[in-house]
Amino acid sequence: MEQEDPQDDSFDFLFKIILIGDSNVGKTCLVQSFKTGLFSERQQNTIGVDFTVRTLNIDGRRVKMQVWDTAGQERFRTITQSYYRSAHGAMIAYDVTRRATFDSVHSWVHELQRFGAANVLMALIGNKRDLEAEREVQFTDACRLAEDKGMLAALETSAREAQSVEEAFVMMARQLLLQNGMSVTQDDTHMLLRTNSRAVISGPTLANNAQEKQQPCQC
Ligand SMILES: Nc1nc2c(ncn2[C@@H]2O[C@H](COP(=O)(O)OP(=O)(O)OP(=O)(O)O)[C@@H](O)[C@H]2O)c(=O)[nH]1
Numbered sequence: 001m002e003q004e005d006p007q008d009d010s011f012d013f014l015f016k017i018i019l020i021g022d023s024n025v026g027k028t029c030l031v032q033s034f035k036t037g038l039f040s041e042r043q044q045n046t047i048g049v050d051f052t053v054r055t056l057n058i059d060g061r062r063v064k065m066q067v068w069d070t071a072g073q074e075r076f077r078t079i080t081q082s083y084y085r086s087a088h089g090a091m092i093a094y095d096v097t098r099r100a101t102f103d104s105v106h107s108w109v110h111e112l113q114r115f116g117a118a119n120v121l122m123a124l125i126g127n128k129r130d131l132e133a134e135r136e137v138q139f140t141d142a143c144r145l146a147e148d149k150g151m152l153a154a155l156e157t158s159a160r161e162a163q164s165v166e167e168a169f170v171m172m173a174r175q176l177l178l179q180n181g182m183s184v185t186q187d188d189t190h191m192l193l194r195t196n197s198r199a200v201i202s203g204p205t206l207a208n209n210a211q212e213k214q215q216p217c218q219c
Pocket residue numbers: 021022023024025026027028029030040041042043044045046047070071072073127128129130131157158159160161
């Protein structure tokens with residue numbers, strides 16, 4: 001468990017984000033990339049649950065993101081499920097080079113619906129997009145699934161190349177602010193996502209707020 005930075009003590013909003021998905025899709029690397037911007041090749045499989053915090057500044061508001069990195073391995077399922085209830089947002093990750101991890105997303109969503117809060121915000125994250133030659137999942141399939149499951153967005157990331165990782169967390173934070181009645185201005189996140197990660201925002205609140213800057217899901 002990471003100790004919280006004492007300087008991180010003051011914040012205006014605290015959002016708990018849980019990362020779920022099959023083992024080895026890169027959840028720990030995504031969290032590390034978000035926290036430090038760094039990638040380290042060798043990771044131990046997560047045992048149970050680990051957490052990281054980072055405070056974002058969004059339109060002058062200090063938004064503390066408490067990120068719960070869960071073990072993808074089946075044997076830890078009982079422990080990890082107990083963390084679902086308090087999550088405001090969930091990132092469901094799969095590996096774009098392993099179709100089976102994408103097929104598992106259905107059961108991860110089911111778990112979340114069973115054990116999580118009714119209004120938990122979901123985003124679909126296809127990681128390892130740097131391995132384009134090994135791709136087994138097309139982004140259009142992810143987009144369709146995200147729409148089908150009522151998720152905020154589907155986007156592709158690379159923890160290795162720090163692509164769209166920051167944007168994914170910022171997007172969650174902004175949407176959670178909106179859901180808490182805060183107005184947020186549009187920044188370049190959506191443009192970045194569109195060009196670098198081919199993300200499609202499907203959440204009604206963000207979409208309304210973003211107006212013409214946003215691209216509707218075209219699956
Ligand atoms: N090429 C590439 N490899 C990645 C990327 N992200 C993670 N990896 C590799 O994928 C492997 C698994 O990464 P982890 O972050 O440990 O995966 P995890 O989902 O946390 O796994 P569990 O803890 O078992 O649930 C490691 O060997 C990483 O180096 C990425 O964006 N690109």
